[in-house]
Amino acid sequence: MLVTGASGIGAAVARRCLDEGARVFVVDRDDERVADLRGELPGLSGLAADLAGEVGAEAAVTGAVGALGGLDVLVNVAGLSGRRFGDGPVHEATAAGWDAVMDNNARSTFLMCRFALGPMLRQRRGAIVNTGSVLAYAPAAAHFATHAYAASKGAIHALTKSMAAAYARDGVRVNAVAPGLIATPMSERAQGDPEILAYLRERQPLTGAPGAPEDVAAAIVYLVSDEARFVTGSVLEVAGGWSVAG
Template identity: 40%
Template sequence: MDFKNTSYIIMGGTTGMGLSAAIALNDNGANVVVVGRNPESCKKAQETLGDNCIAISGDATEPETMKKAIHMAHDTFGVISGLFHVAGGSGRKWGDGPLDKITLEGWNKTMELNLTSLMLSNQAMTNYFLEHKKEGIILNMGSVLGFSPSPKYFTTHAYAAAKSAIIGFSKSIAAYYAEHNIRVNVIAPSLFITPMAKRAAEDAEILSFLKTKQPLDGGRPGASEDINNAVLMFLHPESRFITGQVLAVDGGWSISEGQYQ
């Protein structure tokens, strides 16, 4: 796909699925600004992506981070075509889990990481499009856990609530801003090999469960590259007639029962 004369911001784009998407966009001619929390990851991402991309460090939960990325992208590339918001994470270490055990800190931190950060990036990007009277695309990262729970191995109810809220939020703003040709869509992956999924990816029992829960391609966890074609489709300017949609990239998770040993 031809992405020449386009530029994108990827919030959470210095590792995992965000970095994979940045590489795919770059390979197809797009300019990319990637934002990540860890300065060392930003440095590595910059080396990987090369000179026509920019990696900056910042906290997605801080309003100024996205504003800084927008200013840098606009000043460097002259146009911003869209946003891919990937940033988020597990709240387990703060107390996310089953409802009867969730701590208030676990709830609040999970919402901040996954929902507040996304609201801030979406708001800043929308304001940019409106200010410059431009059409554009926002693609948000959801999760199959937002609509297809798995109670034995993946019980983090605050995380599921946040990811479900991303769908409602995205559809609502897609409807409101459609008249401005601002498109908003969601990708919902299942279990992928990412830093956040380390617990599950190293658990032999969970990997055995995946054989029947996400049975495509031998029943394996997803690799970061598995989302790239979906990302490119949604972000491409010619996908101008698609908005308010949720696409599960899940290896069959949401249509499979999953068998316990």
């Protein structure tokens, strides 16, 4: 199993899958995060690479195939929130912000799928899970107005469905998760903002609080497992009721 992202949700997926006996290869652009997770989890293999570029994405897949002896499962979790690059509401967002977010979220997901499909199509078996967001289809204008981010996640949902349709007859399943606000390093700003925490009490009514990375990992583990052998093209919301709250 190849997991992108050695922090937050990606790290939770790696921990859970190793616990269940899977062989896991992790890739992140941040080499310290890869090293820390490998230090914590003996048996984990991995490397550092920038997945927004073809060279890094290809190296990630080649490295995983070499370390694991093949590739059955790809879990695309790596991504970023682009506020610091200039993402924001459209009238204020910069083109550089748009590009950074599209590159690191949508382009990296596309490239990883493209390279992983090689071995999967040859063996006529594979499962891919991509990471979208509730913000792609259920916005929260007052608190999460990063419009390039929402667009990048919408692109990931659309890519997921198009690929699911195209590769179903080849034995490759493609699904996505759409998390709500999850307590990870990415959402530190939101976790420390009392107004956002008050908002979550209404918007994520199951708990009234941020979700845990393990909540998303559990959904991903289901989608890549044989329990989901009849499931493809779905976007599974893991968000405490975000899109039905109100």
